[in-house]
Amino acid sequence: MVWLGFTADQVARASACALAVSMLASVAGEGRAQPPPAGTAAPVVSYASQGWSAADRDTFYTTSQGSHMMPYAWFKALRRLDVDAPFAADQLQRYGYLRNDGRGNPGGLPVGFVVDGNAPSSQVGMTCAACHTGQLEYQKDGVTHALRLDGAPASADFQQFLTDLTAASRVTLAEPDRFAAFAKAVLGAGSTPAKVAQLKIDFGAWVKQFGDFMDASLPTLPWGPGRLDAFGMIFNRVAARDLGVSDNFKLADAPVSYPFLWNAPRQDHTQWNGGVANGLYIQGIARNTGEVFGVFADFAPRILVPGTVHTPTVIRYKANSADFAGLQTLEEKIATLTPPPWPRDIFGLDDQLAAKGKVLFDANCGACHAEKTSPNLVHAWMTPVKAVGTDPKMALNAERVSDPGLYNGALLPPPAIGARFKSPAQTSDILADSVVGSLLDEAFIPPVITPARLAQSGVWRAIRKDLSDLLPNEKLDDLFGLRLDATADLRALIKARLGNLFHKPATADAGAAYESRVLHGIWATAPYLHNGSVPNLWELLTPAKQRQSSFMVGSRLFDPKNVGYVTDQSPLTNGTFVTDPKNANGNGNGGHEYGTDLAEGDRWAIIEYLKTL
Ligand code: HEC
Ligand code: HEC
Known part of the structure; x- marks a missing residue:
């Protein structure tokens, strides 16, 4: 594929080079201490010097990526089962999440928990920082001090949080007194018997789907703090829930440690099994789209044109809640994050x-x-994928197959040419197709491509960033928006960069390689x-x-x-x-x-x- 005289690889190289330069030029951060909030025993928090300002950090902690865990009004109204308090009044610190005393957090949510959309239909969800922010503590002169480590692994127990959230919701639905108090908190002064009845139906439907999902996914041997079976949960979300094929559920029983993020933009592969080629923004947004599909994004693919013997099924991927602009903003923050220096x-x-x-x-x-x-x-740095005799389960689970459901007969994701989905399919292909399809639909399906839209759209921002340093004198808006052949080139470029998404690379060692x-x-x-x-x-x-x-x-x-x-x-x-x-x-x-x-x-x-x- 030739793009304005450059091959896709040349374009890719030049833009990765520019990315690296911008990373090297990032400025050192401030080690500013922040006093503990009044009335709490929270340690004095200071921040490792990692190239971020307080504003960068607030953006990373609070930018929505389109995760829809639960309607926000319900989340606020839900109460704990063990003590009589709102479910998240302690900012979920009992699960190891971090309190967020920064700006842009009016709801008092923990680091990385955010509200998506506007009331009354806003949803609470998670963003990167919930899982990718760490903190170490040490004693000095009898006082506990804390050093915040941005991009470091969280120590949170995600499974226990999900289990308790499910249990609290189920009991709230089942116990009349609890439900009455919940309905009063949700509906406030405008409550009527009809609204209460409707809430019961809506909440009941949510409890059923959320609870069923957790029952089918969470293993009896718990993940424990600091771990999550990300691939397992994402596969279940997309292949079982979103495609509506319940036989595709499998226990998410290969939990992995949260990886650190400050090297991520410079590695040529990410994910523990090396399953995502990396180094370009378009690859980052693809990786992050897969992630948000797992972390409670709504995603409802549907058949647009049924397939025939001669033509493949055409899928529409547009119905999803992923916030591509938010995902791109978050990735741009990571690109300026540097490793914390040893204190x-x-x-x-x-x-x-x-x-x-x-x-x-x-x-x-x-x-x-x-x-x-x-x-x-x-x-970009080489990140070899090597079999070094460590526990094979995560790598083996990543190879699992599923019934592709409504994707049956649709084209397989790149680099396959012409071949179609049939059952069983690699679950990683189902996920890759969902991601590539969603990115292309986001970039190319109207509302028409206008300069204003180009500036907003996360996918376009990713592509523009990958190309703009290479073609500084081109008017990219003209190129992207108005020339049909450019659009075709761009589609091909995106597909070329996203081949083999979620598969370990061809250069990986055989067996359980990481x-x-x-x-x-x-x-x-x-x-x-x-x-x-x-x-x-x-x-x-x-x-x-x-x-x-x-x-x-x-x-x-x-x-x-x-x-x-x-x-x-x-x-x-x-x-x-x-x-x-x-x-x-x-x-x-x-x-x-x-x-x-x-x-x-x-x-x-x-x-x-x-x-x-
Ligand atoms: C619910 C927790 C959670 C959230 C939210 C989350 N991640 Fe992750 N992330 C993980 C886990 C777990 C892995 C490891 C998955 C694997 O490879 O098996 C991971 C892997 C990664 C990797 C690969 C790192 C490497 O070296 O292999 C990157 C980069 C990354 N995440 C970035 C992000 C970004 C950016 C966001 C937000 C847009 C995000 N993550 C949101 C849990 C999370
Ligand atoms: C043959 C290749 C190879 C050699 C040699 C090697 N490593 Fe590794 N290393 C790996 C692989 C592959 C992993 C990931 C394994 C896993 O996660 O299961 C890893 C993981 C690690 C990790 C953990 C990374 C993390 O994010 O948790 C550390 C630390 C590490 N190696 C340090 C070392 C040190 C120190 C040496 C030399 C004494 C060394 N390695 C030698 C391949 C190697």
């Missing part, structure tokens, strides 16, 4: 030991984790490995058989020696992580035995070096 003033650092560690790291770890330029995208990434800021991202089965860096450099078989997760108290969080306490319900000695049920802590036979002093040296990255 040397608090925890100290031995520079000589770190220098020794660098030599050992280059020799023992560099083959997989070194910063190497990607052959696909100049100035991303082996550049380790900038890795000190701030415990627990380690895709399934969070190794609590700290010292344990990772310990032979697998000697790693802790059981430990506590969910505490934010930092352990600067072993580099991770303390493992002898957890404030959360399901805080005990029991590893699987067979290394297979999703909780295995085997594999990745690199550097484990080095002398103890050498291993500490590598850890000292990792702090400096």
